[in-house]
Amino acid sequence: MCYDWGESSEGAVSVLHGEAGSVSCPLFSHPSVYNYTSAQSAGHNLFWYRLLDGHDLEQPITYSLRFSRDRERLWLQPAAANDSGQYICMLRNKSSCSKIAMRLKVLRPEEVVRSTSCEPPVAMPATQEWIGLQEGKTLNCPDLQYAVKMSEIEPTVSWYYVNPDKSECSQYPFWNNDREQRGTSLQFYTMLIPYQGLYFCTVRYQRRGRMLHFTRSIKVSGIYPERVSKVPTILYPTEHKIFSVRTNSDERLTCRGLLPLILHNSSRKIWWTVDGNTVVELNNHRFSQKNSIVKEDFGDLTMESVLVIEDFQSEDLKREFNCSVWNEQGFLTRRAQLKEDVSLPTVELSCGLGVTLVLMLLLFVVYHVFWLELLLLYRSWFGTDERHTDDKEFDVYISYARNSEEEQFVLSTLRSVLENVLGYSVCIFDRDSLPGGTITDETLSFVARSRRLLVIVGPNYACQGSQALLELKAGIDSMALGGHLKVILVQYKPVQRQSLVRELRRAHVALALVRWQGDKSKELTSRFWKRLRVELPLRRISRDEERCNKEAVLMRLSSQNSTNSQTGLISNTSKNPQKVFDCAA
Incomplete structure (x- = not known):
């Protein structure tokens, strides 16, 4: 058996009809996975096959006058129009095999798109070369080293230059002495702005008595020299810039930075962080980031990053928003200062609105501090005892992970308080089920006969295939079908959302969650028990009882x-x- 990677996603390789061209095996495009030298040492052999256009069967490629192999590359010397098709490279030894395909297109000279009529036709895309202004560099024609290996005589190279401003083509020697061909290379002594543009090189060599050639193109661009600082800078916001924002509206924070190009490492980034997390790490749909290039100046990029905050809230004013820029020479970050833009009331309404705001603030504070007590008081006056409106047998069914510390919490704390202090009828499967019954049927029966399903969420809860997961699914299905059951989540210990099963992740978003906070929740007057009583059915008992x-x-x-x-x-x-x-x- 051979593992087939399918067709490479890198796109088709184009070769010009009548020229020498090559196809590189995509298996070696990721050296960490496949390395040619390591593969040879491990006893792997590389084989080539091809499936020509209009044919149904793969054919092995035999190396001949036209086909040769140099390491991981298959050379066609020269390529013909009927060579178009799919080329498959296979790497195998006695115990393993991998193969991948790549498409080859052989173009005729008239099929090549050229910006000027004087350009020589080139099928392969141009390579990029950066040269510092007022500095020098040596250009070598791409793939020249392979021609040197295969040629029986010293290869020759002809250089051409296309002036982008005048749309003119000129062959070496050029009109000045700042550029000189030395052997097969083109030497730049002093790089100037007018020297930018496309350079073409045609390599001619002899193999087995035949003269062959191929043409490559190089895009030469000038950059600021190395003596100019390459440290990135933040252009906007400035250190004293304050962003005015409005709550309940969409806000946009803009950051603009200058990121110079470094020749040996062109990586550079601009991004926003919220409370130390990137937008991706934050995983909040309210926050998104859009990056764009504003300007390119001799390789240096002016990039802009816009942080979009949907439905901006007053709590967001307390967050820390930082814009950062990075390249290999340095890192810089700057915090965005926010100020809420509040519209002041008119003079005639200021007093009335002031009093109203004070009263609303007082009510808000009272409600915010005592909302649980107020809700419990309201229920005790106007609430309805559900025992008179349904035929349920149990008030609460408790679902928990067996043989865990959550079980100890349920049996020693939760059950005692619910039954003996608050007066609820509690169903616990391990205690109330009859021996010899079917677990699935009895579980569904107990859940259906209960008014509330209390789910104790902890690190051990809802493993795939457990009884706790069955109880959770039964409760959620009962709620979805319009039953009178209500599911309540009690978080006994914090759990990372990624470690929860799918049903519990969804329930965590949609259902009421009551958190047990250890020592803070021990007393019966704690917020935990009040919050739990709000979710449980109403029970009226006397003070003495x-x-x-x-x-x-x-x-x-x-x-x-x-x-x-x-x-x-x-x-x-x-x-x-x-x-x-x-x-x-």
Whole structure:
């Protein structure tokens, strides 16, 4: 068996009819995966096949007068019009095999697109060369080294230059002494702006008594010399720039930077971070980034990055927005300063609006601080006991990961408080199920007969195929089908969202979430128990009954091993036996 990578995504290779051309095996385009020298050392052999246009069968390529191989490249010397098709390279040894295909197009000279009629036809795209202004550099014709290997005599090279301003072509010698051909190379002694443009080189060599040639093109561009600073800079925003933003509207923060080109490493970046995270790392649909090139000046790029914030909120003013630029010579970051743009009321309405705002602020503060207490008070006055409106048997069904610390939390803390203090009827599968029954049927039956499904979320919850996952799916399906069941998530310990199963990730977004915060949640008056009571069915019990239930639980918990002290429900009242005796009476 041979692993087939299909056809390469790098695109077709073009070769000119009548010229020497080559196809490089794409397997070696990623040296970390396939390396030619390492492959040879491991005993791999490289074979070439081709499937010509209009044919159905692959044919092995035999090396002959026209076909030769140099390392990972297959040379056609010269290429003919009927050589167009698919070329497959196969790397194999006794134990492994990989192959990939690449398309070759043989073009006729009249099929090549040229900007001026004097240009020589070239099928392959031009290579890019950067030369520092007022500096020198030597240009070599691409693929010349292969012609040197294959030629029986010393190859010759002819150089051409196309002036982009005058649309003129000239063959060496050029009209000045700043450029000189030395052997097969073109030497630039002093790079000037007018010398930018396309350079063509035609290589002629002899192989097996035949004269062959090929033509390549080089795009030469000038850049600022190395003595000019290559450190990136932020042009906008300036250090004292303040962005005015409005809440509940879409805002755009613009950053513009100058990123000089460095010859041996052309990588350069501009980006925004929000609270130290990139837009991709933030993973928030409200934030997006758009980068663009504003200007190119001798290789140096002026780039712009726009951070788009949808539905800007007042909380976003507290975030830290930083724009950063980088290349190999340096890194620079600058924080964007934000100010909320608030429209002031008119003088006639200022007093009335001021009083209204103060009252609203007071109400907001009261509600923000005491909203749970207010909601519980409202439920106690106007709420309806669901036991009178449905035929459910249990108030709460608790779903948790078995054989874990979540089970200890459920059995020692949650169950005791719900049943003995708050007066709910609780269903726990391991306790209330009958022996010998079918787990799936009994689980679905218990969930259907409950008013609430309490899901204890922790690191061990909802593994694929577990009973807890079955309970979660049953609860979600019951909600989706319009049942009276309501699913409540209780986060016992923080869990990374990526580690949750799909059903729990969706439930985490759509359902109510109550967080257990360790020591902060131990007391019955904590926010955890108030928040949980809001989600649970309404129960009206007298103060004496509630006090007796609470003290009974405390006394039971005080007799447990000290390792259960994490529940935090043992208080000084449990030490008063007279009160417990009164309740028992």
